[in-house]
Amino acid sequence: MSKDAPQDRPSPTPSTGIDNVVEVRGVTKRFPGVVANKDIDITVRRGTIHALVGENGAGKSTLMKILYGVQKQDEGTIAIDGKVVPLNSPSDAIAAGIGMVFQHFKLADNLTVLENVVLGAEKLHGIGGKARAKIEEISATYGLGIRPGDLVEKLGVGDRQRVEILKVLYRGAKIIILDEPTAVLVPQEVDELFDNLIGLKGEGLTVIFISHKLDEVRKVADEITVIRRGTTVGTADPKQITSRQLAEMMVGSELPTPETTESTVTDKVVLDVRGLSLRELGVAPVLSDIDLTIHAGEVLGIAGVEGNGQAELVEVIMGMREPSAGHITYLGQDITDWDTRRIRESGVGFIPEDRHRHGLVLEAPLWENRMLGHQTEEPNSKGMMLSPKAAQADTVRIVEQYDVRTPSINVMASSLSGGNQQKLIVGREMSHHPKVLIAAHPTRGVDVGAQAAIWDHIRDARREGLAVLLISADLDELIGLSDTIRVILRGRLSGEFEPSKVTAEDLGAAMTGASHDEERAS
Structure with a gap:
């Protein structure tokens, strides 16, 4: 496990005789008030899957x-295929075979x-029939299931990720960097992705795999x-380290679990949804x-493959979409026609699925982001006037209480790692003591330490x-935190699953419809 420990190495690729495809030596990167990378040394062997793990803010991204080539190091060198190369832009990286x-x-x-x-790569295959054929060929080869004519805004998060993978392959990358590629996938899809990565490796491609899911890292990485x-x-x-030992290397503590032992469910109905439907033309x-009821002290977990209606369910409840039919009742009051601001002011907390699109203003400082969605509430305002100083003071509290790692509350939200952005959002929402929390993937892209902290705050x-x-793609999280679990498939909710009795494989089968197929076949 040490840096100098000998590792089993495969035979060099015959075409070049060079075994090490990426060599990072002494790389250091400084930002105002923080050193993001310091004297980094990494060697990646050709035709392998090399995992990079570390807590949020550790410097991986x-x-x-x-x-x-998005950023330039202050010190150190990077060698590709044994040759030191300047990576001053993504174009340089793409030319070096990196995607x-x-x-x-x-x-x-x-x-x-x-x-x-094809945007930015028009010279490869044009913008018409040849490009379409190439996309379809790549999609079929790697089982991505992507249709060239689909509008991206209509795609779920999982499909968007597959489009990004396709973009990299389209440009001919030989070294592929994947940042949290399994965050939106169910267990069966993770297995399919890993099969694809092993196939890429078998063809001589190299994958650098960034993940917080240590069991997955150990399963797929060389x-x-x-x-x-x-x-x-x-x-x-x-093959010689456990997930617990990896966690200790990353954060100096044991791997946390989301397990909840005691029941706190009461008889008080907080949110009740009846006959909810959403239709779009064509x-x-x-x-x-959709029918669902959540009581005070209860966590209702929703499992589902991306694109089966869970995002739309959240948007309807939050007043971001108008339902075609049905009613939403909150604390005995019909809120079906309420707008988002009124819903938020009434005590509904919201952790969005996509923190960049719906949770933050990236080019605004942390203290302004602390006010988002709560501009009319204390401490952000008093009467009709905003209270910047009070908001700034409370942002300092959130940063300390939720371990948001930042040099200052005045830095832009874009300067934080994804996990620290998520902790800021969770801290903001929990600070207003909501009666109900709509939490879509609350720990997506956060490390094991931050994950445990968010679980503790929810508990x-x-x-x-x-x-x-x-709503979560992490089935262990759903099973551990939820009092009741239901599965959403093609816009419909299943019956209830008992968390103490259901397995991740059971949920995965229900999420893909396999359990229904088996019932019909029997």
Whole structure:
């Protein structure tokens, strides 16, 4: 597990004789008030899956942006195929055979899949029939299920991720960086992705895999590099280390679990949804006759493959969409026709699925982001006037209480790692003591330490009577936190699953419809 420990190495690729495809030596990157990377050393072997793990703010994303030419290191060198190369822009990285799929996607919502894929790469296959054929070929080869004519704004998060992977392959990348690629996938889809990655590896491609899911890292990686506080602390053989040991290397503590032992469910109904449907012209119903009830002190978990209506369910409850039929009752009052602001002011907390699109203003400081959605509430305002100083003071409290790692509350939200952005959002929402919390993927893209902290905050609030609608792609999280679990499939909710008795595989089968298929076949 040490940096100098010998590792089993495959034979060099015959075409070049060079075994090490990426060599990072002494890379350091400074920002005002913080050192993001310090003396980083990493060696990635050709035709392998190399995992990079570390807690939020450890410097993983900064390092990958340097490797992809988005940022320039202050010190150190990067060698590709044994040759030191300057990576001053993504164009340089692409020319060197490097492609990156970011955790937060770089897609234009108002363009089709084809238009997004060919944008900036028009010289490869044009913008017409040849490009379409190439996209279809790549999609079929790697089982991505992407249609060139689909409009990106109509795609779920999972499909958007697959479009990003397709973009990288379309440009001929030989080194593929994947940032949290399994965050939106169910277990069966994770297995399919890993099969694809192994196939890429078998063809001589190299994958750098960033993830917080340590069991998955150990399953798919050939080698693991651990980064802590901006520097490499060692490498590990996934066959000779446990997830618990990896967690200790990352954060100095044991791997947390979301397990909740005591029941706090009361008889008080907080949120009641009856007959909720959502239809769009020319397509099948997005939601069909949804019924659900959440009591004070209860966590109702919703499992589902991306694109089956869970995002639309959240948007309807939050007043962001108008339902076609049905009613939403909150604390005995019909709120079906309320707008989002009124719903928020009434005590409904909201952790959005996509923190960049619906949770933050990236080019605004942290203290202004603390006010979002709560501009009319204390401490952000008093009467008709905003209270910036009070909001700033409370932002300092949130940063300390929720361990948001930042040099200042005045830095832009864009400068924070994804996990620290998420902790800021969770702190903001919980600070207003909501009666019900609509939490869509609350721990997506956060490390094991931050994940445990968010679970603790939800559990503490639940004990005090908070009702939670929890939507998550992390089935262990759903099973551990929920009092009841239901599955959404093609816009319809299943019956109830008992968390103490259901397995992740059972839920995965229900999410893909396999359990229904088996019942019909029997």
